[in-house]
Amino acid sequence: MENGQTESDPKDLLFEKHVNYVTNHGNDKNDFEYTMTEFLRMSGIYWGTTCLDIMGELDKLDKLSIIGFIKKCQCIKSGGISACEEHDPHLLYTLSAIQILCTYNALDEIDVASVGKYVQSLQQPDGSFFGDKWGEIDTRFSFCAVAILALTNQMDLIDVDKAVEFVLSCGNVDGGFGSKPNAESHAGLIYCCVGFLSITHNLHRLETEKLAWWLCERQLKSGGLNGRPEKLPDVCYSWWVLSSLTIMGRSHWISGEKLKEFILSCQDTETGGFSDRPGNLPDIFHTLFGIGALSLLGYPNLKKINPTFCMPEEIVEKLYKVQIMDS
Amino acid sequence: MNTADISENEVFCEKVISELNKVISDPHASVQSFEIISVPFKQNKSPVRLVDHHLGIESWCLKYVYQHAHKYIINQRKLNRYPLTIVKYLNCAILINPDVATFWNVRRQLVEKVQLSLTQEFQFSHLVLSKKPKSSEAFFYRRWLYSFQSGEAIDWAVEISLCERCAERKNSNYHAWNHRQWVLQKAPNLLSYEIIKTEKFIRKNIADYSAYHHRHFVLTKLFDLQYFDIHDTNLNELYQFINCGQPDDKKINNVDDLALYLLPNVSVPSSPRQSINTVKLNSFYYFLNLIVHDLRMINTLTELHGKYEAFSCYRRIITKSAVDICRLTNSSNYMMTEQFIKNTSTKVAHDGIAQSVIVDILIKQLDMSDEHNVKFAELFL
Numbered sequence: 001m002e003n004g005q006t007e008s009d010p011k012d013l014l015f016e017k018h019v020n021y022v023t024n025h026g027n028d029k030n031d032f033e034y035t036m037t038e039f040l041r042m043s044g045i046y047w048g049t050t051c052l053d054i055m056g057e058l059d060k061l062d063k064l065s066i067i068g069f070i071k072k073c074q075c076i077k078s079g080g081i082s083a084c085e086e087h088d089p090h091l092l093y094t095l096s097a098i099q100i101l102c103t104y105n106a107l108d109e110i111d112v113a114s115v116g117k118y119v120q121s122l123q124q125p126d127g128s129f130f131g132d133k134w135g136e137i138d139t140r141f142s143f144c145a146v147a148i149l150a151l152t153n154q155m156d157l158i159d160v161d162k163a164v165e166f167v168l169s170c171g172n173v174d175g176g177f178g179s180k181p182n183a184e185s186h187a188g189l190i191y192c193c194v195g196f197l198s199i200t201h202n203l204h205r206l207e208t209e210k211l212a213w214w215l216c217e218r219q220l221k222s223g224g225l226n227g228r229p230e231k232l233p234d235v236c237y238s239w240w241v242l243s244s245l246t247i248m249g250r251s252h253w254i255s256g257e258k259l260k261e262f263i264l265s266c267q268d269t270e271t272g273g274f275s276d277r278p279g280n281l282p283d284i285f286h287t288l289f290g291i292g293a294l295s296l297l298g299y300p301n302l303k304k305i306n307p308t309f310c311m312p313e314e315i316v317e318k319l320y321k322v323q324i325m326d327s
Numbered sequence: 328m329n330t331a332d333i334s335e336n337e338v339f340c341e342k343v344i345s346e347l348n349k350v351i352s353d354p355h356a357s358v359q360s361f362e363i364i365s366v367p368f369k370q371n372k373s374p375v376r377l378v379d380h381h382l383g384i385e386s387w388c389l390k391y392v393y394q395h396a397h398k399y400i401i402n403q404r405k406l407n408r409y410p411l412t413i414v415k416y417l418n419c420a421i422l423i424n425p426d427v428a429t430f431w432n433v434r435r436q437l438v439e440k441v442q443l444s445l446t447q448e449f450q451f452s453h454l455v456l457s458k459k460p461k462s463s464e465a466f467f468y469r470r471w472l473y474s475f476q477s478g479e480a481i482d483w484a485v486e487i488s489l490c491e492r493c494a495e496r497k498n499s500n501y502h503a504w505n506h507r508q509w510v511l512q513k514a515p516n517l518l519s520y521e522i523i524k525t526e527k528f529i530r531k532n533i534a535d536y537s538a539y540h541h542r543h544f545v546l547t548k549l550f551d552l553q554y555f556d557i558h559d560t561n562l563n564e565l566y567q568f569i570n571c572g573q574p575d576d577k578k579i580n581n582v583d584d585l586a587l588y589l590l591p592n593v594s595v596p597s598s599p600r601q602s603i604n605t606v607k608l609n610s611f612y613y614f615l616n617l618i619v620h621d622l623r624m625i626n627t628l629t630e631l632h633g634k635y636e637a638f639s640c641y642r643r644i645i646t647k648s649a650v651d652i653c654r655l656t657n658s659s660n661y662m663m664t665e666q667f668i669k670n671t672s673t674k675v676a677h678d679g680i681a682q683s684v685i686v687d688i689l690i691k692q693l694d695m696s697d698e699h700n701v702k703f704a705e706l707f708l
Contacts, residue, residue: 032394036393036424039426039428134435134471136467173648173707174640183504183505184504184505228499229636229637229640230636
């Protein structure tokens with residue numbers, strides 16, 4: 001079988017193993033790996049909490065210490081949130097922090113108004129967003145900006161119309177989207193753009209058929225999905241492609257059964273957790289996106305996940321109404 | 328570890344960090360690349376190695392050295408100060424872990440205070456890219472550094488070469504190709520050279536779709552800029568493409584017939600020759616000739632290497648752009664001079680009056696026994 005899949009690959013979700021994998025992740029704080037990944041710690045915590053919440057095991061993590069950590073990461077000067085103490089704030093980690101706080105129903109633990117001002121300060125005249133004060137532009141940051149503002153109910157702080165124009169200007173003739181105008185179409189960035197349009201209720205501006213077709217072309221013989229032509233399948237694209245298709249009401253355009261098989265074959269049967277491809281080492285990032293995609297596919301005993309925010313539906317429902325197209 | 332071990336470890340780390348720094352800053356060493364050498368256990372010599380301008384560090388010491396450099400930088404941040412000695416720790420930490428934006432940001436602050444020179448920083452980010460050719464932080468840092476230089480003083484071709492090397496070392500290198508587009512935005516005069524460069528690259532890296540995407544960007548951008556090569560008006564590929572399978576008496580072999588053939592709406596008697604914008608016309612021919620050239624290239628590559636997804640994706644997308652541009656040039660005032668448009672109240676041509684035959688030929692060269700092409704044509708053409 002291609003891509004390292006074998007007959008002995010697991011056919012069911014190793015529920016308990018994954019719970020243990022996520023719960024024990026990062027327990028050894030003196031670990032070299034722990035220091036090396038410090039720069040994305042906040043996102044790591046978001047991947048872990050969301051994953052456990054979808055599996056109904058959120059109480060395995062220590063809520064108070066996580067909230068305490070987030071509070072320490074908010075920058076007093078800018079209002080933005082960093083990945084870790086003594087690191088610089090960035091939209092990427094600000095969104096992760098907000099998502100965790102929403103999961104814990106604890107938004108009032110931080111200064112949400114100054115988070116809003118931070119996001120507002122990063123919008124540019126053409127509608128795009130800097131990721132932080134140093135000025136890099138990317139459609140990922142547009143997604144982060146509106147996601148943060150939607151979850152904290154402060155959307156009126158930015159020029160939404162301009163923001164939409166910028167995102168649409170990153171569309172390509174193949175129907176996909178890239179990180180900037182003219183940048184190659186990429187499934188991860190398509191998720192950001194489709195998610196952005198779902199949050200801003202502008203899905204009708206998409207060329208849905210073309211984009212959905214491009215996304216379908218990402219499914220390979222193994223059932224797995226890649227993010228661009230000629231690339232290998234990767235569990236995280238299971239999430240990005242499938243969530244985009246779900247938002248556009250076209251998830252039935254790919255084979256869910258084959259995708260499920262591929263995702264399940266990426267489980268680590270010893271340690272728990274998912275890797276990018278069968279046989280590789282697992283990590284927390286791919287574990288969330290594996291579980292998230294299985295939830296979208298309706299796998300039993302998983303909470304329903306919201307395709308736009310990648311958070312449990314029951315939490316998003318209380319906070320914001322996203323736009324989803326009918327299938 | 329007991330206290331003696333800790334201090335021994337610190338002495339060791341300080342030594343390695345200083346040694347790395349000495350090599351990097353030594354103009355005579357002129358280090359070109361950095362690598363981590365896989366050596367699992369401690370050897371009885373320095374883990375820093377320099378061979379012919381190539382710098383390496385043995386993997387076994389990374390965890391000690393990185394933790395040490397990391398601790399120093401974080402402690403300075405806690406004290407909210409950046410002594411110049413922080414640079415050697417930053418060099419070490421970033422070379423080992425180029426993804427840490429905060430460490431790059433410290434460098435930015437030092438550049439702003441003129442404590443680090445631009446030349447030094449270009450060299451350092453170059454070194455990082457030799458280790459990690461897809462480092463988005465390194466590319467982003469270079470764009471930021473360029474904002475301090477005036478446009479005329481920059482040799483952008485050097486930056487294109489850097490992108491090319493990074494793309495060669497890492498397949499589908501999204502950040503390298505994006506950076507290249509950014510350079511071309513700054514230096515559009517380099518766009519025409521990309522025609523030859525990207526073809527060479529594609530022939531060498533046939534499955535790298537990012538390169539095809541970039542070439543498509545270059546071709547359509549050149550058309551938008553109304554570019555054509557005064558010294559190369561050879562349209563043989565285009566004639567060959569159009570005449571393929573035609574009887575001799577129907578073959579086209581001069582520019583007048585070509586205009587009639589490609590632009591039936593524009594070449595009507597009511598629009599005399601002088602009313603046509605010749606720059607746009609030449610650029611249209613030039614573009615179409617390149618598209619046809621690429622379609623032939625894809626055929627050749629398929630014969631040589633068999634089927635590749637990149638081939639079919641590229642064929643589809645250039646077909647789409649060519650069809651769009653043929654329709655555009657043939658169906659509106661696009662080809663007319665401004666003078667002519669001003670003097671005529673009605674459009675010369677309207678959509679659908681005379682569909683250019685070239686559009687049909689372009690669509691027909693897609694293999695319709697392939698269901699992907701059928702679906703593509705239905706959605707896009």
